[in-house]
Amino acid sequence: xxxxxxxxxxxxxTATGKTSISIELxxxxxxxxxxxxxxxxxxxxxIGTAKATIAxxxxxxxxxxxxxxxxxxxxxxxxxDKANKYIADIDNRGSFPMxxxxxxxxxxxxxxxxxxxxxxxxxxxxxKYDDMANLYGNEYLYxxxxxVDPISAKRINHNDRQRIIRALEIFHNTGKxxxxxxxxxxxxxxxxxxxxxxLTMDRADLYSRINTRVDQMIQDGLIDEVRGLxxxxxxxxxxxxxxxxxxxxxxYIEGQITLDRAIELLKRNTxxxxxxxxxxxxxxxxxxxIHVDRFDSTRSIVSYIIEYMNRSLNYFRxxxxxxxx
Numbered sequence: 001x002x003x004x005x006x007x008x009x010x011x012x013x014t015a016t017g018k019t020s021i022s023i024e025l026x027x028x029x030x031x032x033x034x035x036x037x038x039x040x041x042x043x044x045x046x047i048g049t050a051k052a053t054i055a056x057x058x059x060x061x062x063x064x065x066x067x068x069x070x071x072x073x074x075x076x077x078x079x080x081d082k083a084n085k086y087i088a089d090i091d092n093r094g095s096f097p098m099x100x101x102x103x104x105x106x107x108x109x110x111x112x113x114x115x116x117x118x119x120x121x122x123x124x125x126x127x128k129y130d131d132m133a134n135l136y137g138n139e140y141l142y143x144x145x146x147x148v149d150p151i152s153a154k155r156i157n158h159n160d161r162q163r164i165i166r167a168l169e170i171f172h173n174t175g176k177x178x179x180x181x182x183x184x185x186x187x188x189x190x191x192x193x194x195x196x197x198x199l200t201m202d203r204a205d206l207y208s209r210i211n212t213r214v215d216q217m218i219q220d221g222l223i224d225e226v227r228g229l230x231x232x233x234x235x236x237x238x239x240x241x242x243x244x245x246x247x248x249x250x251x252y253i254e255g256q257i258t259l260d261r262a263i264e265l266l267k268r269n270t271x272x273x274x275x276x277x278x279x280x281x282x283x284x285x286x287x288x289x290i291h292v293d294r295f296d297s298t299r300s301i302v303s304y305i306i307e308y309m310n311r312s313l314n315y316f317r318x319x320x321x322x323x324x325x
Contacts, residue, residue, distance in 0.1 A: 045225070063082075063083075064082060079106050104281060126165055142156075198287045214263060226250060230250070
């Protein structure tokens with residue numbers, strides 16, 4: 001008898017093929033996809049965030065894509081609440097919920113028991129500290145965080161300005177460090193029968209795919225997409241506009257750097273981001289890692305995942321999935 005909802009999470013660094021593999025998998029198991037990408041929640045930001053195409057989203061239902069405008073706030077707590085509702089709804093309709101993406105904190109909000117503060121965004125505070133970081137550097141803010149919340153400082157990259165400012169904001173508004181609210185940060189949830197899969201590949205191959213992907217984004221119109229956002233009035237200081245793929249193109253549009261330099265920075269920053277994603281996901285020993293470069297096709301990867309799902313869920317569901325012809 002099934003007591004818990006079944007949930008598949010498919011994660012991994014950018015450019016490992018999560019979109020194509022997840023869609024093929026969903027078609028075979030009756031799955032529906034909940035995005036776990038903190039940038040795909042924004043409307044009008046399609047090329048730079050590598051969203052699934054309209055055709056792909058017609059093949060398989062997708063959720064938590066195009067949720068807010070680029071100047072709207074969207075918190076991890078909001079993500080968790082909405083994602084959990086979609087998971088329940090998908091399961092109740094007899095489909096298989098799949099969480100797919102590369103944002104580690106979004107994933108953790110579902111697979112760990114995290115406690116979120118009710119501290120609302122303080123735009124005045126954020127601007128003050130953002131200006132401070134522009135003047136003195138991210139390390140200056142990071143040292144302040146180390147002083148007031150050394151536990152959170154160990155978890156946050158010293159260059160992750162957004163999360164550093166958020167941690168300082170929580171301390172400023174509550175008098176308590178963010179780590180106080182995250183005491184159960186590593187307590188695993190028991191809400192779901194979890195199948196956690198991460199895609200990976202040889203680093204040289206991954207970096208080559210990232211470089212090719214960036215070139216394709218440029219060909220697909222990334223520069224016009226970024227210029228269009230600026231023309232719509234979205235300020236370059238917004239969290240959304242500081243995303244990789246946008247923050248590198250804006251200086252080119254403003255005439256500060258050449259296009260070649262912008263592309264070089266975009267490739268470099270994407271490679272660095274992929275490395276951080278790998279580090280994040282390796283913290284969770286529940287994750288089954290799949291080296292996609294050891295398979296000869298998407299279909300063979302999907303077949304392997306289905307076999308793994310059968311082994312993992314047979315006890316709970318008492319049924320098997322078969323690859324569709």
